[in-house]
Amino acid sequence: MARRSAIVATGQTDFVARRLDVSIAEMIREAVDRCLAQRDLDGSRVDAVVIGNMELFEGLHMPEQLMVAALGGGGRPVYKLNTGGTVGASVAVMCDHLVRSGLHDVVLGIGYEKQSEGDSQGNITTVGDPIWERSVMAGAIGNFAVMASTYVNESGVTAEQAAKVAVKARRNACLNPHAHLKKPNITVEEVLSSRMLAAPVRLLDMCPTSDGAAAALFAAEDLAPRLAPRPAWVAATATAHDQQFMGDSPRRLADMRSLQAATRTVYRAVGISDPRRDLDVAEIYEPATYAELAMYENCGFCERGKGGTLIDEGVTELGGELPVNPSGGVLSTNAVGATALVRVIEAALQVMGEAGEHQVPGARTALATGYGGNAWTEALILTSERP
Amino acid sequence: MSGVGASADEPLRLPLTVRLPYDYAVGRYGSRFMTALRDEGKFYGTRDPVSGAVLVPPRPINGMTGEHLDEWVEVGPAGTVTGCTIVETPFVDPMTGRQRPIPYGFAFIRLDGADTNIYHFLEASRHEDIRVGMRVEAVFKPRAERVGSLADVICFRTLEP
Numbered sequence: 001m002a003r004r005s006a007i008v009a010t011g012q013t014d015f016v017a018r019r020l021d022v023s024i025a026e027m028i029r030e031a032v033d034r035c036l037a038q039r040d041l042d043g044s045r046v047d048a049v050v051i052g053n054m055e056l057f058e059g060l061h062m063p064e065q066l067m068v069a070a071l072g073g074g075g076r077p078v079y080k081l082n083t084g085g086t087v088g089a090s091v092a093v094m095c096d097h098l099v100r101s102g103l104h105d106v107v108l109g110i111g112y113e114k115q116s117e118g119d120s121q122g123n124i125t126t127v128g129d130p131i132w133e134r135s136v137m138a139g140a141i142g143n144f145a146v147m148a149s150t151y152v153n154e155s156g157v158t159a160e161q162a163a164k165v166a167v168k169a170r171r172n173a174c175l176n177p178h179a180h181l182k183k184p185n186i187t188v189e190e191v192l193s194s195r196m197l198a199a200p201v202r203l204l205d206m207c208p209t210s211d212g213a214a215a216a217l218f219a220a221e222d223l224a225p226r227l228a229p230r231p232a233w234v235a236a237t238a239t240a241h242d243q244q245f246m247g248d249s250p251r252r253l254a255d256m257r258s259l260q261a262a263t264r265t266v267y268r269a270v271g272i273s274d275p276r277r278d279l280d281v282a283e284i285y286e287p288a289t290y291a292e293l294a295m296y297e298n299c300g301f302c303e304r305g306k307g308g309t310l311i312d313e314g315v316t317e318l319g320g321e322l323p324v325n326p327s328g329g330v331l332s333t334n335a336v337g338a339t340a341l342v343r344v345i346e347a348a349l350q351v352m353g354e355a356g357e358h359q360v361p362g363a364r365t366a367l368a369t370g371y372g373g374n375a376w377t378e379a380l381i382l383t384s385e386r387p
Numbered sequence: 388m389s390g391v392g393a394s395a396d397e398p399l400r401l402p403l404t405v406r407l408p409y410d411y412a413v414g415r416y417g418s419r420f421m422t423a424l425r426d427e428g429k430f431y432g433t434r435d436p437v438s439g440a441v442l443v444p445p446r447p448i449n450g451m452t453g454e455h456l457d458e459w460v461e462v463g464p465a466g467t468v469t470g471c472t473i474v475e476t477p478f479v480d481p482m483t484g485r486q487r488p489i490p491y492g493f494a495f496i497r498l499d500g501a502d503t504n505i506y507h508f509l510e511a512s513r514h515e516d517i518r519v520g521m522r523v524e525a526v527f528k529p530r531a532e533r534v535g536s537l538a539d540v541i542c543f544r545t546l547e548p
Contacts, residue, residue, distance in 0.1 A: 145472035247504030
C-alpha cells in the first residue's frame with residue numbers, strides 16, 4: 001500500500017483581466033509566496049515542482065524556465081505538464097502520485113495563465129487537428145455552443161435554468177477574495193439579456209479570461225500533520241481520456257464519458273454510493289452555465305435530464321444540500337492553466353475549514369474535477385479525515 | 388536598460404507578432420479521404436470490424452476498442468445536424484489570420500452511414516433557420532478549385548423546405 005499525501009498549503013493570486021504590473025515569473029512567484037506563507041514555510045522544504053499551463057496562450061514553450069524565478073533557485077526536479085484546460089488538476093494528481101510513490105516528500109504544484117498576453121480564442125483552435133478540424137472550427141465559444149445545443153435538445157434545460165447558474169457563480173464569487181468576476185446584484189434577467197455570443201450561449205453564460213497563478217503544496221503522510229493544522233488528504237484520484245477527434249464523442253456535453261468514468265472511479269475508491277448525499281461540496285470545471293448543468297448529471301449528482309431541476313431547487317447553492325463551486329467557479333475566474341488547480345485548492349480549503357466567507361460549514365469530503373483538452377477528465381476526492 | 392536606482396512607475400509592454408508556418412503530412416488514411424473528396428466529391432469512413440461503427444475521419448485504429456480499421460465505406464454527402472449554433476461573436480480564423488464574417492452557422496454533422504460527427508459550417512445566419520436533427524447536404528467547391536481539404540466543402544445546406 002502506497003503512502004498517502006495531503007495538501008498542506010495553498011496560494012492564489014487575486015485573479016483579474018490584466019496583470020500589467022508583473023511578468024509571468026513575478027506572477028507565479030506571488031502565488032508561491034502566498035502558498036508558503038500560509039504555513040510560514042520557505043522554499044527549501046520543497047523537493048520537487050510540477051508546473052502546467054497552456055503554453056501557446058503566452059507563446060512561451062518552456063514555462064519550466066520560470067521555476068528559477070518562482071522558487072529562488074534551480075537544482076530541483078521540475079516536471080512540466082500540458083493536458084489542456086485540465087492541466088491544473090493533472091498537476092495536482094501528479095503531485096499526489098510523486099508523493100505517494102515515495103519519490104519525493106514535499107512537492108509544489110503550480111498552474112498559471114496570463115491570458116491578457118496572447119489571443120486565447122485564436123490559440124485555443126490549435127487544440128483542433130490541423131487536417132480534420134481547424135479549417136472548419138469556430139473559437140472556444142462556437143465549439144462550446146454546438147455541444148451545448150445537443151445537451152439542450154436532449155435534456156430540455158432552459159435558458160432561465162442556465163442563467164441561475166450564472167447568478168449563483170457571480171454571487172458566490174463576491175465571497176471569494178481571489179475571484180475575478182464579482183456581480184453582487186446580478187439577476188436572471190440580466191443574464192438573459194446579455195449579448196448573444198453563439199446560441200444558446202450568452203455573454204454572462206461564459207467564463208471570463210483571467211490573469212493569475214495558483215500553487216499547492218503536497219506532503220507525505222508523516223509530514224503533513226506537522227505542516228498543517230488540518231491537512232486536506234488526497235483520498236482518491238482518477239484520470240480518463242476520450243476519443244481522438246472532437247466529433248467522436250457522440251453527444252459531448254450530454255454524455256461526458258470521461259467525466260462519468262473518472263468520477264465513478266473515485267467514488268468507488270472511497271465508498272461513495274450517492275454523491276449528492278455523501279459529498280459535502282464539489283468544485284467542478286464548468287466553463288459555461290450549460291456545462292455545469294450537464295456536469296451535475298454526468299457527475300451523478302442527479303438523474304439524467306435533471307440538471308435543470310437541481311439548480312431550480314437550490315441544491316447546489318451555498319447553503320444547499322450539495323454546494324457546487326462556492327468559490328464562484330470557472331464562470332467567475334478563468335486563468336486556464338491555473339483553473340483546474342484552483343478547483344483542487346478550493347476543495348482543499350473547504351475540507352481544511354479555511355475557505356473563509358464561502359466555507360461550507362463542516363465540509364469533510366469534497367470532489368474536485370478538471371475537464372478540458374479533448375474531453376480529458378481528472379477527478380479527486382479530498383477529505384478532512386486521513387483515509 | 389534602466390540605470391541603477393531607477394524605478395518603474397509605468398509598467399512597460401512588449402508587443403510581438405509571430406508568424407509561424409507549418410507544413411503537415413495529411414497521412415495515408417487522410418490522403419485517401421481527401422483525394423476522394425477532391426476528385427469524386429465523396430466522403431469515406433473506416434469501419435470497425437467488431438462493433439461495426441463507421442468512423443469519420445477515417446483512421447487506422449478505433450481508440451475506444453483498439454481494433455484495426457481497414458474497410459473503407461462511403462458516407463454522406465447528406466447528413467443530420469447533431470449540434471448547431473449561429474456564431475455571433477468575432478473570431479480570428481487561425482488558418483487565414485483574418486476575422487471570419489459574422490454571423491455564420493456552425494455545426495456537428497453526422498454524415499449518413501457514419502457513427503461520429505464532423506465539424507463544418509452551415510449555410511444559415513439566423514438561429515430560427517437551424518435545429519438539431521435538421522437534414523443537410525454538402526455544398527462542394529467547383530472541381531477545379533478543390534485542393535484536397537475539408538475546405539473543399541464550402542458548407543452544409545438544409546435539405547428541408
